[in-house]
Amino acid sequence: GDSVTQMEGPVTLSEEAFLTINCTYTATGYPSLFWYVQYPGEGLQLLLKATKADDKGSNKGFEATYRKETTSFHLEKGSVQVSDSAVYFCALSERAAGNKLTFGGGTRVLVKP
Amino acid sequence: DGGITQSPKYLFRKEGQNVTLSCEQNLNHDAMYWYRQDPGQGLRLIYYSQIVNDFQKGDIAEGYSVSREKKESFPLTVTSAQKNPTAFYLCASSRTQGNEQYFGPGTRLTVT
Numbered sequence: 449g450d451s452v453t454q455m456e457g458p459v460t461l462s463e464e465a466f467l468t469i470n471c472t473y474t475a476t477g478y479p480s481l482f483w484y485v486q487y488p489g490e491g492l493q494l495l496l497k498a499t500k501a502d503d504k505g506s507n508k509g510f511e512a513t514y515r516k517e518t519t520s521f522h523l524e525k526g527s528v529q530v531s532d533s534a535v536y537f538c539a540l541s542e543r544a545a546g547n548k549l550t551f552g553g554g555t556r557v558l559v560k561p
Numbered sequence: 562d563g564g565i566t567q568s569p570k571y572l573f574r575k576e577g578q579n580v581t582l583s584c585e586q587n588l589n590h591d592a593m594y595w596y597r598q599d600p601g602q603g604l605r606l607i608y609y610s611q612i613v614n615d616f617q618k619g620d621i622a623e624g625y626s627v628s629r630e631k632k633e634s635f636p637l638t639v640t641s642a643q644k645n646p647t648a649f650y651l652c653a654s655s656r657t658q659g660n661e662q663y664f665g666p667g668t669r670l671t672v673t
Contacts, residue, residue: 491664551603
């Protein structure tokens with residue numbers, strides 16, 4: 449079945465540091481890929497998405513590129529802020545699996561001033 | 562404002578009692594979902610519904626039940642058969658199945 453693997457956290461950074469969260473996936477076909485963010489005590493918000501190979505999703509300074517050859521969708525941000533402290537989830541959706549979302553385990557990011 | 566509401570935010574129950582969690586959306590979305598989130602873990606799908614009066618089991622449906630009598634509403638009942646009900650429950654909806662999902666704020670259920 450489909451699966452998503454994320455690097456384990458927590459990831460602790462200083463403000464203005466570069467952030468990378470690795471995400472790799474296993475799927476039988478050509479999934480759509482997503483990054484969601486969860487702030488403390490809240491639900492999830494869609495951060496960005498990519499629907500086909502080599503697509504780059506971007507939002508709020510975050511970027512991720514759909515790499516079919518390495519089955520990866522790593523999240524990056526060049527200069528993090530304290531307000532970026534949250535849990536980040538990588539997810540995929542595949543038509544062959546009924547388009548249900550499959551989530552990774554989440555990566556907690558803590559940005560210190 | 563369009564969105565998804567879940568109520569209440571915090572819910573406490575005694576073991577052996579059934580409890581129903583509310584989820585309402587005014588986004589005119591066809592598909593709705595229930596997830597469970599445990600500390601330090603990802604989300605696991607409990608039930609989903611692609612259209613009114615239809616729903617399917619997700620990966621961990623045992624001990625839960627749902628109904629979809631109205632497009633806007635998808636309540637989840639946590640029954641006494643659920644062995645570990647204490648968790649954070651998230652409801653989501655999407656325009657159709659496969660589109661990006663929009664999440665509610667969640668309900669934290671504690672059963673003692």
